[in-house]
Amino acid sequence: MQQVTLGRTGITVNKNGFGALPIQRVSTEYAGMLLKKAYANGIRYFDTARSYTDSEEKIGLALSDVRKEIIIATKTPSTTVEGFWNDLETSLRLLKTDYIDVYQFHNPSFCPKPGDGTGLYEAMLEAKKQGKIRFIGITNHRLHVAEEAVRSGLYDTLQFPFCYLATEKDLALVNLCKQQNVGFISMKALSGGLITNSAAAYAWQAKFDHVLPIWGVQRECELDEFLSYQDNPPVMTEEFEQLMEKDRTELIGDFCRACGYCMPCPKGIEISQCARMAQLIRRSPSAGFLTEESQAMMMKIEECIGCGACKKKCPYGLDTPTLLKKNLADYKEILAGTKTI
Template identity: 60%
Template sequence: MQTVTLGRSGLVVPKNGFGALPIQRIGEQEAVHLIHKALDGGMYYFDTARFYTDSEQKLGMALRGRRHKAVISTKTGATDAAGFWRDLETSLRLLQTDYVDLYQFHNPAFCPKPDDGSGLYEAMQQAVDQGKVLHVGITNHRLAVASEAIDSGLYETLQFPFSYLASDKEQALVERCRKANIGYIAMKALSGGLITHAATAYAYLAQYPHVEPIWGIQKESELDEFLSFQDNPPVLNDEMRQRIARDRAELTGDFCRGCGYCQPCTVGIEIQDCNRMSLFLKRAPYSVYLTEAFRQKMEVINQCVDCGLCKTRCPYGLDIPTLLRRNYDDFQEHWGRRHELRAEQNSPRS
């Protein structure tokens, strides 16, 4: 089984990490079953967060009596020391453990450092001294914050989006972590669902022995696929390279990565789905998106009041209202074409 050492933390984890965000969308029994199956199959690194509703609780239930076999990372989105301690104590209680292997600042707007006035890094160090946290990391979607974290020398790991759709600057971040002996944890390895061939995504990331991908898992079929990669790791071949080239040509530029930090919308637009509709419609089978349920979602875009709140939240600096209108127009065009085709097919023949 392929493993990754997370930089100077010394944590050794399987090349497949279990992203536990999606288990908040399934039942308790189903989640416990998935976690047990993952652990039995050698996928023993689990990534969760205080922000992921009941994910920690389900993970804690599943790992009861088996905690020593797992590596757990969780996160705090706190902005001050008091919030940090609330989050940490809550996470420990829900995870049914007295320590976290890796505790990460969750997508902060700045890089927490000693004496920055927030008290966050000081609280983290106290938690390490108390044995409640074994290793310190940071997650982010902003290149500037990630870069500052690397330069600071304060963090053992960085969690950042990385897939074969990564920009040159994002690629450079991976190499900087390697040189600094910082563990690199790749989130969004499937680019929020835009990459549809998991074997190609895995084979691409396998080129980076120091990169640990975490895969968001909600279904047993998804887990089975990633477990199969441990026994028979996919190797990058010409067909995969061609797929990567096609996807890069189609999915680069100003597109929504699906991180969700723009939400909630003040008028109820489901930005994460709506702002990627044009991309979804280019992927086969696109017909699954041309439904009445999606049409109703897209219609809410017309209620946008251009308040600009989503733009200020977007870590990629996207002009979200403009992109929403562009996606709406694209959906309407596809919707109209489909119904014209249906009308032609159903019209009586002369």
């Protein structure tokens, strides 16, 4: 079982983190089963956030009896000191703990620092002084914010999207974390579902000995897949290399990563699904994307009012309204039978 140490934190865990965003979509009982099974099979790092509705509560209910044996990372999206403390106290209560191992600023548009006028970093320091958090982290989807955070020396960990579609700049950021002894937590290792071969993704992540991938888990079959790799880790093969090169050719560029920061849409459009339907429908079994429910979801794009809010909020600078229109046109052609999948 491969282990990874998160930089200067000294936290050493199985190189298989549990991403708890998806468990907000399942029942408390089912989530509890997943969490307990993950723990029973050696997973010790559990990532959640105040923004993930009842994810924290589910972790608290399922794992409070083994609290001292696990690492809990959660996040605050707050931009005010008052909100920071409210979020922290709420997280502690729901997680049934008196401390958070890694407390992170959740995708801020800037890098919080002492003296910046927000008081946010000072609040982090005070929380650490009080023993309510052990290490200070930050998550982001913006490369310049992530780089600034790593170079600042203020952060113990960085959580950032990282998969085999990574650019040279992304790879440079990962190497910078190693140089600065900052723990690197890899999110979106399957690129929001666009990468469909988990074994190839796992083998690629294994090349980076200081990187901890967190896998979003919603179904037991998904958990079983990743657990099976612990004792029989996939190795990089020529077949995997060819697959990754094909994926890079098809996906690198202006595609939606499904980070969700463009949401909610004032017209109720499911942007993070609709703006990447062209890729999803071609890379996964298509039947699930051609149901009446999926068709209704896609047709909501016709109600777009062109407000541009999604475009302004996209951390990747995508022209989201244009992406939505292109995906809808493609989808209609598939439904009409004038374009093949």
